Amino acid sequence: MASSTAASASLHRCLLLLLLLLPFAATATVTHRHRLPYHHLASLDVSEPPTTFFEVDRPIRPPRGSLGPCSALLLSHSFGFTYGQPPVTAAYAPPACLAGARGSGSLALAVLEWSADCRGRQFDRIFGVWLSGAELLRSCTAEPRAAGVVWSVSRDVTRYAALLAEPGEIAVYLGNLVDRTYTGVYHANLTLHLYYHPAPPPPQQQADLIVPVSRSLPLDDGQWFAIHNATDAQSKKLSIPSNTYRAVLEVFVSFHSNDEFWYTNPPNEYLEANNMSSVPGNGAFREVIVKINDDIVGAVWPFTVIYTGGFNPLLWRPITGIGSFNLPTYDIDITPFLGKLLNGKEHDFGFAVTNALDVWYIDANLHLWLDHKSEKTTGSLISYDAPALVLNVDTGFSGLDGQFVTSASRHIVVTGSVKSSYGEVTTNFYQRFSYVNSNVFSKNGTVQVVNQTIDAKSGVLAKDASAVLISEEVHRVFPLHVYTGTSDQVGDDYSLISFVKLGVNEKKTSGGKLGFSYSSLRNAQSAHGSMKVKKNLVAGGLGETHEVYKYVGTDGCYFRDVSSKNYTVISDQSGDSCAKKAI
Template identity: 50%
Template sequence: MKNPQTEKSIPNFHLHYIDHSITTYHHKPKPLMAFFFPSFLFLIFFLLQQPLFSTATLHGSSLFKSQLITQLDSSSKNNNATPTTYFEVTKSIDLPKTNPCSYLVLQQDFGYTYGKPPFLANYTPPFNCPSQKFSKIVLEWKATCKGRQFDRIFGVWLSGVEIFRSCTAEPRTNGIVWTVKKDITRYYSLLMMKNQILAVYMGNLVDSTYTGIYHVELFIHFYPAEEMYSDYKRNLDYSYEAFDSRADLILPISRNMPLNDGLWFEVENSTDVQSKEFEIPQNAYRAVLEIYVSFHENDEFWYGNPPNDYIRANNLTDTSGNGAFREVVVSVDDVVVGAVWPFTVIYTGGVNPLLWRPISGIGSFDLPSYDIEITPFLGKILDGNTHKISFSVTNALNVWYIDANLHLWLDEKSIKTEGKLLKYSSLPLSFSLMTNFTGIDGSFVTNASRSITLTGWVKSSYGNITTKSALGLSYSNYMVEGNGGNLQNVDQIIYFNETVDVVMPSSSVQSLESFKKFLLLLHSDNVDKGDESYASISNVTLGFDDKRVKTSKNGSSASSTENMQKAQGHILVKGQIVVSGVGSTQQVYKYKDNSFCYSRNISSSNYTIHYDKVSDSCPRSTLSHLPFSFGKFRSVPARRVSLASHLGDVKDGV
């Protein structure tokens, strides 16, 4: 993800593709990536089977800072060609059978916007809509671009509350188009307020080389509730629903305008702490902190960063370090209340941009946010005074963009609630690092774990309700540097588990359990081909597994999402010119809950879709096996790929 300020001052760790009828590209070197192997012994066996290479050092410290150059072939331009459609694979939004009231909030061209204020638009909900009760509200981002441009991070804020963060697609000569739809119903109370300011920031740079201007339309669609839903909602109005209701107030934990940048905080190093003061209404009875996170520049590929001892020993002055572990630590009044170990989003220019055309990397078009239940802590902040929320990133390098939204539920029948923190447990981070290297070749094993538990009660018109929030995190990263620094393998997995239990005055319990698994498997290898040329091969496996079980007075429900991408690509570089290349991606997405199933199995190579199988039917056996347990990701050994590469196990489902 490029920051225009540093495009000429720091190493470029992207591959930027220039469309020359799939013949010539512009290559922005990246830290070498890696691929997963199921066991340590298998990985060692794989390394021993590598062919003997030339003694020429292709990578070492030099490839981290080298920059390949290409020239745009004007003869390849075809202004009449159909733009290519890019997309991220996900399930469609469950919409009511009503006609939406649609609102074009912003129509804007993002040319040279870096270092300039966000674009602003007046916002008021559509009060001319026949119904003012909406069961679903959807943000729709439509954009086109043509020419040459890096991927750019951008965000959308409403009255300082971030509602959408995304990465742009990288354009090609004939143009591209992409659309993202996001369910933003959780921001209902905010979206129904009049006379607000919507801000959109995208730091783009346009010059004679990078010509791409992003043409954007931003819509919000309001779907009136069906009558059946309205009756159901009325029955919930005066009952306590721990997990089925929306917040009454959302406070922004972001930077204040005016700004010549996004509203996110910038965390630049491991000692940098960014904070925002806030004050909450004294009748709050529940609080959830929603965190937005993205990583860029020297930490865009933090999961492939070697330890500092290795960097110093090999005098790698331009290599990003601090090891391969990062965590976002969230504090309230300097007390740690939660942590985020983020999913490793790979942006559209990452590793090899041909991998993400037209299928974008998981999370790249709609970056995830992360919820932290801080209701047990309410007793500490219901005093009417000003308090502070802070963010830091363990081992951070420049730069992380972080902000948050504080979702609050208010007791309309009381002026003041009261609460008390009963129990707090936050053990220090458990961390270990084992290194084994000789010269520039070696291996590194990093493990970490953390647990945070909060228990507290809040007394409101609903009675005295006790909430316990328990967060458990574990992390493992195994990295190998080989072949004189020309080969790198990374095998990383994160477990991100959270349980919230709510004990009612009747002693009944409502609970929400969330079990997430984030998988990243990367392999990169450079081979000397002689005649001042080399081949670069990269394989990527990226996926997550998300299981949720909810129990309330209305019964229990469960959902499961499994999302897995496998991508393979290679390029041939002569001198500083990429003369050929290919990228292939296969993805299987599966979702199921108590009443709905969705799956999509898709494959592409060099802009061409080879197959696309979609199903929204549930096998009879599916619903009888809830709740779910974790399945195992299957790994595929790294291998060289061809234009017709297909992974059979992916095609058949993961």
């Protein structure tokens, strides 16, 4: 469900932030924002073939020796006037080949594929896919053109094997609006592709049970929780099976409307000094807090996903922003807290967002591993350290010009033990975050430059008296640079120049009884362009994007270097060699 940002402040202030918050990316309320005008779209040749949009990512390949795919169409629907309507649903029955996999073999890979097309004029829209209440995919639609666009996104959903093996209900919410001006209807197919091992199964990796931490149907919206402000907290009561020995919370996050560009927001004091109460503020830092009862069990400092209409929509055609078609999820291992949860009672699983403005969509899936040899496991919390967030904002401004430097840090460290038929296992989980953001306004507020780095590190160590069972560590760095400047402003007419650099640098290591693995990802995207805006409509412009994706791991390598300009891919090189010259 998306539409536009609720920014109605007058543009005569020339404040760049307001121009950023009026534009184009997936949001949550139905109000005004800049759009491609009718005369611009009408000038396009509708006889042209549709443009294929894509997000650069590593191809999903089935494991060697696996069989398949066996594929099942889960849902086919045209999303027209669906805003504020119930999600589209369809009965889910496990494909026949899953029964065979549960026999002599095992599921090797499950891939959920969303494929869609759209023609005309329309916003980018956020949407979600749920199976029996558990979210499987969160994504943003492509913005169409008169000649049409097509795109697809595939997500590895093997970790939901237990959920896929049971009958249930598929739900898809994509809130769209269609009228005489905004004509685009999203025609979509949702397909499940399964691969399986013919031999006896390898050691168990996926959870035995997946419990959704989401809103239940019926709804006239998605099954996510909506966080509307900094004091809002949403939660769901759940009880944990008494024979649970491991638990991991997978969190889905997306931000919209007044917080779609939260990393560009100035502090409230800047807005108050300039009498700009209608412009979003609350500074340029956000974190998602995850609680169980009164304990902070983890946090999410989210990657700055830029949706397919963000800043200048011409930047993301046909190469979309990192994570825009397949929004990332974030894992929090809550095994150390099982000693407080295995009492047969319901417990509050809740979410809040520091400094939030309207609106954030959050839900989670609770992955549980069960001890089938016993009816009850026991546990205890050994140590827990979660000091308060450290947040500093240095502010200096004169009129509409100024600089705001925000820094933050947090750490959470928790250790607990669980006794089961596998023995007594001690699990340590930690998170360490650091953040710095510099926001500079100049030229009477018509130019804004943002430089930001999020550094997030987490790890899990589980061991018994004799060996390390699980050892995992993930280190992610999210760099971001944004330049936007306006000129030639006369009333609602002006020119906008945008330059955006964003990236994901990630290293993962894991070891223990399942063996050692390692991966390194460097995904860097650079985009720049300009556009002419007339009466809050995009009258023309251009966009160029360059992306370099490099993945190296024990499971293989992948490289892609691709550039586009004005809807056209102008260079594209890729390969899967692990030779140094290829990466």
